[in-house]
Amino acid sequence: MPKIRRMPFLDRTMMPVTTETIILVILIATALAFDFTNGFHDTGNAMATSIATGALKPKTAVVLAGLLNLVGAFLSVEVAITVTTSVLRVQDSKTGQLLPGIDASTGLTIIFAGLIGGILWNLLTWLFGIPSSSSHALFGGLIGAGLAALGTSGVNWSGVTQKVLIPAVAAPVIAGLVAACGTWLVYRITRKVLAKRRETGFRWGQIATASLVALAHGTNDAQKTMGVIALALITTGHLTGDVKNDGLPFWIIASCAIAIGLGTYIGGWRVIRTLGKGLVEIESPQGLAAEASSAAIILSSSAAGMALSTTHVATGSILGSGVGKPGAEVRWAVAGRMAVAWLITLPAAALVGALSYWLSHAVKNLSGSQLAGDGLIFLILVGLSGYMWWRAQQQKVDSSNVNADWDTSTNSVVPADVREATAAAKTPTPV
Numbered sequence: 001m002p003k004i005r006r007m008p009f010l011d012r013t014m015m016p017v018t019t020e021t022i023i024l025v026i027l028i029a030t031a032l033a034f035d036f037t038n039g040f041h042d043t044g045n046a047m048a049t050s051i052a053t054g055a056l057k058p059k060t061a062v063v064l065a066g067l068l069n070l071v072g073a074f075l076s077v078e079v080a081i082t083v084t085t086s087v088l089r090v091q092d093s094k095t096g097q098l099l100p101g102i103d104a105s106t107g108l109t110i111i112f113a114g115l116i117g118g119i120l121w122n123l124l125t126w127l128f129g130i131p132s133s134s135s136h137a138l139f140g141g142l143i144g145a146g147l148a149a150l151g152t153s154g155v156n157w158s159g160v161t162q163k164v165l166i167p168a169v170a171a172p173v174i175a176g177l178v179a180a181c182g183t184w185l186v187y188r189i190t191r192k193v194l195a196k197r198r199e200t201g202f203r204w205g206q207i208a209t210a211s212l213v214a215l216a217h218g219t220n221d222a223q224k225t226m227g228v229i230a231l232a233l234i235t236t237g238h239l240t241g242d243v244k245n246d247g248l249p250f251w252i253i254a255s256c257a258i259a260i261g262l263g264t265y266i267g268g269w270r271v272i273r274t275l276g277k278g279l280v281e282i283e284s285p286q287g288l289a290a291e292a293s294s295a296a297i298i299l300s301s302s303a304a305g306m307a308l309s310t311t312h313v314a315t316g317s318i319l320g321s322g323v324g325k326p327g328a329e330v331r332w333a334v335a336g337r338m339a340v341a342w343l344i345t346l347p348a349a350a351l352v353g354a355l356s357y358w359l360s361h362a363v364k365n366l367s368g369s370q371l372a373g374d375g376l377i378f379l380i381l382v383g384l385s386g387y388m389w390w391r392a393q394q395q396k397v398d399s400s401n402v403n404a405d406w407d408t409s410t411n412s413v414v415p416a417d418v419r420e421a422t423a424a425a426k427t428p429t430p431v
Contacts, residue, residue, distance in 0.1 A: 020108070039066070046314075048275035049287035054284075071215060073219065083228060089156045111235070175314075202288050216310070223302075269402045280329070
């Protein structure tokens with residue numbers, strides 16, 4: 001269990017209501033909003049295959065995933081420590097104090113801009129049903145904002161390489177190999193078992209393995225937001241820089257657990273559909289092998305403090321399950337589109353993070369108010385987020401159509417009947 005530190009947060013004697021305090025509160029709310037998007041963007045990592053095979057009904061699956069994500073968030077803080085120390089270089093590694101030339105104002109704007117990069121990339125990829133990495137979107141945003149504010153010295157390149165980039169390349173490959181071997185072995189062992197009986201038995205097994213992935217996701221991904229909030233509080237002097245020894249306040253762990261749990265419960269149906277129907281027409285033995293592979297890799301990486309992309313792991317496992325089953329069809333066109341999104345996630349989120357920082361900094365210089373600069377980029381975030389949510393509602397994917405047949409002619413995440421209904425509604429009625 002993680003070390004929990006009890007600390008009053010809204011005590012006026014500790015935090016007078018200043019501009020810095022207002023920005024800190026808005027930043028924490030934005031971080032929890034990112035955690036929420038992380039939850040619904042990544043629900044499919046745990047539950048897509050169970051929904052696709054019928055092991056769990058769609059709404060049952062997201063409720064179960066939401067609860068287990070909430071529980072998983074309380075199990076460790078190793079990844080949170082990685083976020084506070086291995087991405088940005090803003091504090092002394094020995095004392096925890098801010099480095100010379102970095103003040104609380106600059107630190108908060110860097111983190112705020114980084115969160116905006118992460119959230120907008122999450123929502124854009126969700127809109128198109130692309131299972132990209134929420135983790136890499138967050139790290140990309142933070143790196144871009146750090147570069148814009150401090151130059152190359154503001155990024156901990158060795159930490160990013162060891163804890164983010166190497167796992168990003170290795171994890172999906174290892175997950176795919178493990179899942180492929182597991183799938184081949186499962187079908188080999190059960191080759192004389194009636195197909196119907198095999199499907200039924202493995203569906204029960206899928207409930208256990210999917211639950212384990214959901215628990216692992218909460219353990220790994222909720223901690224990233226905990227680390228961001230902790231980094232903001234370190235910047236303003238409300239936490240020491242030694243999270244490993246001093247622990248985190250209970251309210252940080254609890255709020256992040258609730259946010260990711262609620263996000264998971266909402267269900268990112270577009271991404272669930274791509275993972276469950278778009279890559280492989282999956283059967284329950286494949287689903288069990290993929291989920292078991294994902295859970296083992298995510299849990300082991302969380303214990304090692306690696307800020308792993310659970311999306312990369314889950315996708316690699318699902319592709320591996322398609323490769324491992326004799327005669328299975330893998331839709332490499334969909335996989336290729338996802339691979340492109342993976343490659344551009346870090347730089348795209350970094351660009352948004354950098355632009356957000358520059359805009360906030362420019363407005364601050366013109367107005368003399370940090371609140372004006374950070375407030376403007378916050379309003380832009382709200383506006384763009386609202387627009388993408390509205391666009392998604394025009395061609396809605398939900399629990400009622402998430403398992404509709406995949407249209408290989410377009411490889412669109414939106415089911416064909418929904419697209420046709422939308423097109424018909426836009427066609428003017430003849431007079």
